[in-house]
Amino acid sequence: DTEVTQTPKHLVMGMTNKKSLKCEQHMGHRAMYWYKQKAKKPPELMFVYSYEKLSINESVPSRFSPECPNSSLLNLHLHALQPEDSALYLCASSQDGLAGGNEQFFGPGTRLTVL
Amino acid sequence: GENVEQHPSTLSVQEGDSAVIKCTYSDSASNYFPWYKQELGKGPQLIIDIRSNVGEKKDQRIAVTLNKTAKHFSLHITETQPEDSAVYFCAAMARGSTLGRLYFGRGTQLTVWP
Numbered sequence: 532d533t534e535v536t537q538t539p540k541h542l543v544m545g546m547t548n549k550k551s552l553k554c555e556q557h558m559g560h561r562a563m564y565w566y567k568q569k570a571k572k573p574p575e576l577m578f579v580y581s582y583e584k585l586s587i588n589e590s591v592p593s594r595f596s597p598e599c600p601n602s603s604l605l606n607l608h609l610h611a612l613q614p615e616d617s618a619l620y621l622c623a624s625s626q627d628g629l630a631g632g633n634e635q636f637f638g639p640g641t642r643l644t645v646l
Numbered sequence: 647g648e649n650v651e652q653h654p655s656t657l658s659v660q661e662g663d664s665a666v667i668k669c670t671y672s673d674s675a676s677n678y679f680p681w682y683k684q685e686l687g688k689g690p691q692l693i694i695d696i697r698s699n700v701g702e703k704k705d706q707r708i709a710v711t712l713n714k715t716a717k718h719f720s721l722h723i724t725e726t727q728p729e730d731s732a733v734y735f736c737a738a739m740a741r742g743s744t745l746g747r748l749y750f751g752r753g754t755q756l757t758v759w760p
Binding site: 535 | 680687688689750753
């Protein structure tokens with residue numbers, strides 16, 4: 532099973548709202564990633580968790596707050612977003628990010644629209 | 647850091663023809679090269695990958711070749727079908743790099759005409 536699931540599939544929120552994106556994998560992977568993807572562009576790395584600890588933050592604005600409650604779950608908390616934050620948010624996982632060179636499997640993404 | 651260039655940005659082929667997408671990378675430490683297919687409204691799907699100790703890898707109609715000396719790798723799709731239409735991304739990763747960071751090319755929109 533190489534499935535990464537994400538909820539919700541679509542999300543529309545106002546600039547004053549607080550919402551969360553959720554990601555789950557049951558492959559025993561110890562590295563999990565959040566990416567942002569704009570139309571016709573490659574995914575851009577936002578955060579990396581390795582063994583449930585935040586290992587990379589790509590200078591992402593604080594209105595995006597990641598959380599890794601356990602090795603299978605990854606959340607992205609959203610607050611006071613801007614319209615330019617509208618994008619496809621992708622979650623991915625890999626067996627062991629520390630080792631490098633391991634396959635990353637992506638979820639289907641959450642299509643976020645900020646009004 | 648690593649820089650991955652991908653060409654062409656768009657590719658149109660007739661059903662049954664072959665399609666080739668090429669990527670170059672800059673960091674000689676890169677040793678893992680995956681290819682992703684992304685259909686409209688979906689997440690990227692890993693379709694094939696190659697590691698630096700191998701020059702070619704095949705999986706049915708798709709193959710990837712790697713030239714480490716020239717720092718380029720290519721995706722070959724034979725006997726294309728309309729369902730192959732998608733955006734394809736190449737990527738590179740260096741063992742020992744920061745926690746499995748993937749460097750993506752800009753993508754190739756492949757259209758297969760029936």
